[in-house]
Amino acid sequence: MRVGVKTSVDDIWTQYMNTRRPELREELIAHYAPLARFVVGRLGIPPSSLLDTEDLIGYGMIGLINAIDRYDPSRGVRFESFATPRIRGAVIDQIRQLNWLPRSAVSRMRQVEDTLATLEQRLQRPATETEAAEAMGVSIDQYRQMLLDMSATVLSLDAPLGSMAQEDDATSLSDLLEDEQTTGPAEQVEQHELVTVLAEAIERLPEREQLLLSLYYKEELTMKEISRIMNVSESRICQLRMQAIMHLRASMQTYQTGEAKARKTPRKKAEAGQRRGRGRPRRKSTTEEKSTD
Template sequence: MHDVGQGLGAYHQTSEQSPQQLVEQHAPLVKKIALHLQARLPDSVQLDDLIQAGMIGLLEAAGKFESGKGASFETYAGIRIRGAIVDEIRRGDWVPRSVHRNARRISQAIKTIEDRTGRAAQDSEVAEELDMTPSEYSACLADANSGRLFSLDELNDSGDVPIDMETASDDPYRELSSDSFRRQLATEIEALPEREKLVLSLYYQEELNLREIGAVIGVGESRVSQIHSQAAMRLRARLVDW
């Protein structure tokens, strides 16, 4: 999986650029990340609010960037931009607590089934484990997807898989150095069911939106959203020790 800034070579900079030049050159990166995150948020979330929060992250990145640390500016800025937007979303508290509880229940059910069977849990098995009908389980997946910010960098107790900016905002390079976690994460992603793995690849590496992914794999946007949610919760279940 690529970091936020990978594949964004158009935003390349030299170490001689001033903070103002960095901000001017990388401003399109803010909108790109904001649009990508907005696709996974409730309709009530305004793009302008996300862009405004992201610009604050870009300004902070430009002021604090040290080229000698080894990370490119676009990678560093991508982390700061995404983190600033995540902070803004968390302050908004748009996702009900019941959604987080259901996400945790689904993750636990997946872990229980996979520990018992030694293979990937099927949708029908998870629904049965939770004493839900298939339609109820699909609805829970759809709800759990609302507001999910999935960066594949580290897990938290909400049931999501986001960047934890309480640590990353103070030292973004720490996140880049978490090699052991990334190796384990890559291993678990590789072991996902093929369709889940494909959806993650198309969303995070190819940066396609849900509609475009649906066209590739032949399903609707809502089903893509459900597949993404299940992949997120499956990874959370498998990485619970982290």
């Protein structure tokens, strides 16, 4: 059986739920295989000596098969929405087992972030690759390799916690976080200011990095698709994306540092005034002087 005009995916799902025939399961796996490839591509994990692209897609297929076995169309949830977090979770579980991100990579990430923040404060603009590499005392190639290593960081709030053998309503990391949707007036104003600062920081980025962020986050293209559009390698796209993110982090860090200083300054002045007031002897009024005499 092939998924075509005469036999729709919904019909196959109906038959599969009633019969659980292996050939129908194979049809569903073949039909939804591009979904696993798409989700893995959206993770932005560059190929390495430990894992290549096909390995990652293979782990994603494990999550896809798990989702097909657990999916229930009668619940009214689209299969793509049901399967996506399980595909991500399967890939991320395998990466964690390989100890993907060592402490040295975390240290390099902080070093790059601090360097870019310092340069932006001094230059009043995002630093170039050459300027960042010189400030860190490394070559351009080494700096780019650091960005490539850092881009392998994978965090997913949608991935179910624990093993994939749990029930369909397994708790994810996002379920354990505080709901920040109910913000007060002060938080809303602060959030609006942060969005404004972030938008201004994006506008200061080079046009190539702005285009990359737009293609990745707005158009939701994969790294491979973006590399074809921008006519550079996929690994170079990973480097540029990570560099743009680090520039934005540096801008936000600069803004938050300035805000913290601004909040502390009035408080320090008030405390200094109170100390001066306590240390100075109180002058007697005219009435008190006359009564004393």
